[in-house]
Amino acid sequence: MLDAAFGPGRFAKTSERVRERGAMAEPSLSRVALDDHNEVVGVCRIWSVSAGQPFYFLGPLAVDPKAQLAGLGLTLVREAVAACRAKGGNGIVLVGAERFFRPLGFSVAPPGTLSLPGAVDPARLLWLELRRGGLSNARGEIGPP
Numbered sequence: 009m010l011d012a013a014f015g016p017g018r019f020a021k022t023s024e025r026v027r028e029r030g031a032m033a034e035p036s037l038s039r040v041a042l043d044d045h046n047e048v049v050g051v052c053r054i055w056s057v058s059a060g061q062p063f064y065f066l067g068p069l070a071v072d073p074k075a076q077l078a079g080l081g082l083t084l085v086r087e088a089v090a091a092c093r094a095k096g097g098n099g100i101v102l103v104g105a106e107r108f109f110r111p112l113g114f115s116v117a118p119p120g121t122l123s124l125p126g127a128v129d130p131a132r133l134l135w136l137e138l139r140r141g142g143l144s145n146a147r148g149e150i151g152p153p
């Protein structure tokens with residue numbers, strides 16, 4: 009499903025470097041969408057990371073091309089964010105399109121605050137504080153928790 013949604017370049021993404029360098033998977037906070045045949049048609053994964061302080065890293069987010077534009081992507085993120093908030097997390101960081109994530113409360117991270125182990129367009133580095141000032145100590149390169 010991830011291959012179908014992202015194409016062959018998905019392992020080249022800088023976000024993948026964060027995940028392979030020791031980010032800790034959080035299955036209980038991640039969300040998967042199944043169709044009537046129990047096939048996976050969507051996924052939103054959450055990882056524990058840190059940079060100056062602990063927070064969550066979101067991705068990959070993907071919906072099967074056959075099931076896109078029906079609200080599934082937004083629902084998966086909304087559910088994962090709710091799980092992170094219920095757990096009492098500081099905030100969530102991701103690399104993605106601001107236009108898609110803005111309705112869920114994400115905004116562009118202040119330039120120069122956070123970096124990834126590789127190139128990333130600063131306009132696509134987004135975050136969401138799960139409580140007021142939750143990410144105020146976030147700085148530096150995102151690494152393992």
Ligand SMILES: CC(C)(COP(=O)(O)OP(=O)(O)OC[C@H]1O[C@@H](n2cnc3c(N)ncnc32)[C@H](O)[C@@H]1OP(=O)(O)O)[C@@H](O)C(=O)NCCC(=O)NCCS
Binds near residue numbers: 067077082104107108
């Ligand atoms: C991005 C993705 C997960 C969205 O899933 P989806 O189920 O189609 O999304 P939704 O139906 O919930 O879309 C809700 C809104 O987001 C918009 N949207 C969808 N994909 C978008 C994108 N890549 N960029 C900006 N906006 C997007 C839709 O047009 C819709 O807006 P509208 O309600 O104003 O029409 C899906 O297109 C996908 O898997 N893409 C390939 C992988 C990818 O790029 N993942 C994101 C990496 S951060």
